[in-house]
Amino acid sequence: MSLRAKLITGVAAIVVVIAAVVTFAVTSGGSDGDQGGARTLTWWSPNWDKDEAAKLVAAFEQENPGITVTVVETTWDTMADKIRVALESGTGPDVITELTSRTGLYAGKGQLLDVSSWFTGDMARDDFLPSALDAVSLGGKTYGVPFRWDGSALIYNKDMLAAAGFTAPPTTWAQFTTIAKATTKNGVSGTAWPLGNDANTVTRWIDQYFTDGGAFTVDGSTVKVDPGKAADALNLIGSSVTEGWASKSSLEVDNTGLRDLFINKKIAMYVGGAFDVTPIQQAGINLGTALYPGTDGPGTVSADGFSFLVPAKTKKADDTRKFVQFLARPQNMAALTQTFPARTSAGTDTKFSTELIKPFFDQLAHARPNPGYTGMTDLTATVYSAQQQVALGRIGAAAAGQQIADQAAKVLKP
Structure with a gap:
């Protein structure tokens, strides 16, 4: 092979390697959801919330072009084991809808992200029912955002x-x-x-x-x-x-x-x-x-209910925060919950204000x-x-x- 041919072949090989590295960087996800390429989030949500979850995701994506949310359905019979295994192995999604009373079990093992700083601005802490916040708090830190809270x-x-x-x-x-x-x-x-x-x-x-x-x-x-x-x-x-x-x-x-x-x-x-x-x-x-x-x-x-949890090992904290704060807006929380929301302002929705329902709230x-x-x-x-x-x-x-x-x-x- 001539020297010219060897140089051309070598350059081509280098180009292929560089292209492969760039492709990997775009698709494998760096900090906060694949900066420079498609930004994706995965949300594990129970199957009984299927319809409302789809509507909320569509609205979020329209409001936040460039971020795509994939919903993976869980079921009551399997969600506890599936979530436990994912958090223990560090292979969990970006957002998880989980039973609030199980939050402490994960937080105590260091498996959840401290989201205390997320309760600010339009998601003020004092708008949440105190008992719901207590259920997702441990050692002075908050490890989940409650959205559904039920009592008898x-x-x-x-x-x-x-x-x-x-x-x-x-x-x-x-x-x-x-x-x-x-x-x-x-x-x-x-x-x-x-x-x-x-x-x-x-x-x-x-x-x-x-x-x-x-x-x-x-x-x-x-x-x-x-x-x-x-x-x-x-x-x-x-x-x-x-x-x-x-x-x-x-x-x-x-x-x-x-x-x-x-x-x-x-x-x-x-x-x-x-x-x-x-x-x-x-x-x-x-x-x-x-x-x-x-x-x-x-x-x-x-009382018990459901909360949004974020794995401690997340690499997409900013986009995840944006998505969770969107889900926790009063009108979205009211739409998602089948019984009662965890925010006082969400509880003013007309469906929670009937004479028969009001005592439960x-x-x-x-x-x-x-x-x-x-x-x-x-x-x-x-x-x-x-x-x-x-x-x-x-x-x-x-x-x-x-x-x-x-x-x-x-x-x-x-």
């Missing part, structure tokens, strides 16, 4: 209460007991509980535990439960069944079965979620809703984050068994409360 409230049959001589719903537990006993007659029970399902049972027990003044207290490497308060909560729910003014069906039904009992006029009132309102209305029940009754006013319920001012400690799954089985046994009269509430406290000390970790 009281659902009652106006006609049944009126027939028993009551023109208003109960506002205290004493009134609740009085009304429930008065409406228990002719095959109708005053109330019922979803004790046939472990998760539903634990939620109702935690609601009452919080209402009675109980707390989950971090003590070094363990989390403590007050055995006396645990027993009080078990007794208040369990005694309603043993005394006969809560339906025996409580031992078998879940939340859906509980709603069916109400629709079929087998119970006069119960504690449920805002998602129950529409099917009850469609059944033609003269429905009323009110705050969860406590000792001398509104009770305290456990107002209840969030009397709510605490659902405990998300490591080991809650192990504790769930103990609480479920304890509540069932107390409701069946097979064990005293004090002994059962101590069982819960002992198990919590063994399995719960901050």
